[in-house]
Amino acid sequence: MAAGAASGGSATTDTYAEAKTWLLMPAWVTIGIFVLAPVLMMLVYSFLTKEFRGGVIWEFSLSAYDQFFFDRGLFGDDPPKIEWTYIAIFWRSIWQAGAATLLSLVIGFPTAYFIATQPEKTRAMWVFLITIPYWVNLLIRTVSMKFLLRDQGPLNDFLLSIGIIDSPLHIVNTNFAVQLGLFYSYLPFMVLPIYAAVERYNFSLSEAAADLYATKWVTLRRILLPAVKPGVIAGCILVFVPSMGSFLAPDLLGGAKNFMIGSLIEEQFKGNAGNWPFGAAASMILLTMVLIILMIFARQQAKAEKGAS
């Protein structure tokens, strides 16, 4: 009988209520000053004038965004045209992230499903096996991937030796290599939420469907999939979002042709050629896109939860 706890306001779950401000203060201050304030500062910087040797001049300017979207000719007096270079880089990032997400889903869903339907004792071990690589340094993982896929790397050696191919496959410096790298970087993010959803799924629903003459695959599609959809969407977002802003995979596996947003941004802050307001503006655009995706997702999840209860 937990009438008190359930109706809230009881003195029980708020054991440390009077100290909460002091307990939260360090977290507020640290993240507020060193993450939130910097993001706001970045917003300000994106509206400033660039200084040629890196840094900014404190003068309001829209030129960073203007440069991103429009081409005004060499001397700035032509009628403005849409500038496709940067939009294309963003587009490529979205495309690459999408392909990596799809790849992760195709491999990740069956994996998550398989793990979730294992006996309870071994499940934790499977999850553990899937997550270990995630905790290995992303740089090292990407370098390892590059090493494996190189023209003279072990993969090509192996394929040549068993005679499937006659000359090495050129995988590094292609779009596919980047997708593979992204997939490799964030796969656990796809598996874990789907796993959690399938684990919570009540399999007597599937049994009821089977009892009513539905085949296994129909049951999967019509009964299970709708039930675990929030987990699938969460997994897709958790892979898509970091993929879009990733830097290491495109930089190490993609080469110059396969430039993504991450590299574009990084370039603006390295050495003397940088354009800080432009880098800040590109970051703002990336952040805005990510926040919009997260917001749509949060709203959907809230709707799904309401529907469930």
Added chain:
Amino acid sequence: MSDERENAIDVREAVKRYGDFTALKTISLTIKDNEFFTLLGPSGCGKTTLLRMIAGFENVTEGEILLYGQEIENLPPYKRPVNTVFQNYALFPHMTILDNVAFGLEMRGNSKADARKRAGEVLELVQLSQFAARKPSQLSGGQQQRVALARALAPQPKVLLLDEPLSALDLKLRKAMQIELKHLQRETGITFIFVTHDQEEALTMSDRIAVMSAGELQQLGEARDIYERPRNMFVADFIGETNLLEVSVDAVEGGRAKCHLGGGHELTCNAVDEIGAGSTVHMSVRPERLFMSDAPTESESLKGTVKENIYIGTDLSTIIALADGPDFIVRTSNSDRGIKRIFEPGSDIYVNMEQGAARLLID
């Protein structure tokens, strides 16, 4: 009841509200020193809320709570000389049994050695000395329950609060613990306040029972009182099995009320002050206070037909339909089967009740 005893707990017009929701509506009651007192009611009736207010886990919206004459409603739990046996025991999982029992003593300022020594003595009282060095998870449910009891008793509280402590045990163990608890209360002389939703448990153990429902006190009295003289519909219905039937009161005279049931059957009930002639109310008569016969007897007899016999182990339950009237349930002890007849379904019989068995109830 010797009323010269001190009041252990005085609840004076206590109210508990959560926002708009009122969990307790102006409750006043007194619990005597050295009493086994039970708060009984269905879940959500406010009994646990009241207990937690006495313990100090819920603050009191209005009113006062006195412990041996001292106001305590504003003291934090750790300043109240009252201990609780929690429903799920809440034994500290990272400490040994001995350290669990010694915890309260230590917190009260006893030295560690001293606290442990006395904890050992209390463990002996509940016959668990051999488990002192174990962790709670290594004990069975019944043993954990006794540790929880020992832990709450060790600091020698003035009042011990027990929040449905037996609900997690199986039936046999529960019965054994009921008796053990009762003995322990007599031995220690500590006032026990026991919360339960199990009316049988309450009747077995308590000196006095407070029946609660919907945040209100329905009836307060000794076990026999509550069972035999329920004051209202809720109490009659909640405690034990009963025939609860609508009656019209024709006349009231000398503590007796002449009534009639649907179908015109006449009977006499014990009257209540609040109910006068002309009203339509409910009356309650316990099935075991009724008996059946072929012919009318000297007691009050109502004519009916046997519908069904239901065998329930110790007893036989018979459902009887009065002619054009309501159904009655009659309970016959199976030990009497040799003497009393079993009436097969379809038999025309009379339902008889002793004088005073039927009582009028207020709503």
Added chain:
Amino acid sequence: MSKGKYDIKSFPGFRAITLLCLFILYAPLLVVTVYSFNDSQSLTVWEGLSWRWYADVFTGPESGKFKEAARNSFVIAIVAATTATIIATLAATAMVRGGKFKLRSISFGLISLPLMVPEIVTAVAVLIFFNSIGFERGLMTILISHIAFCIPFAYLPISARMQGIEDTYEQAAMDLYATKRQAFTKILLPLMMPGIISGFLLAFIVSLDDFIITNFVKGAGVETLPTAIFGSVKQGLKPNIMAISTMLLSVSVVMVTISYFVSKSDNTK
């Protein structure tokens, strides 16, 4: 799956895909580990087992750079993870045991902010921030940004753990005359220990592994292991990088394994 029994849960091929998935995840790491023991100047030819590249890491021409970077990495990881764990533990106590309050969801948003913002954006923002307040880049800037970035990683396991601890334990302690502070230190904190340890280890790994933010906020000449490795890789893959990668990889695997077993050891049972 016993023969003839209809198993509603199993689908053909799912096990194979799971094994393929594990293979993809582990193959590159295994290959690098194996090749780090290759006794050859070139990366392509296998010339037998040898420790030479491990020796090279400690005594070779780049050893000074790597030692310095390793020292920086570990000092930063230890300090950042410790600080973040303390901050996260306090915050979790307020969030899980502070009742309902207005700023609760905002606080949660703030705490998980570093997880929602793409890492490269955080990196840019922090760089701009330090630049705008004139804070000179160096070890200190790396440390501060790591602390902030590690808080959610420490927070999640700690708060999950605390949610799993019923508050009746603390109530029982206070019923037995413990003050709130005593109930916290004697009951809640010991019960939370597995969560705290696993939070610390995750924060430690996140800090040790971070490349992007570090790369932005480190001053000229200050290196951590990941930035030093990245610098070397940019000049071409070399066998000593395989060796150093294998060592760093082992540290991560060991720590995650510890974290796994600690969080599995449930001291409330």
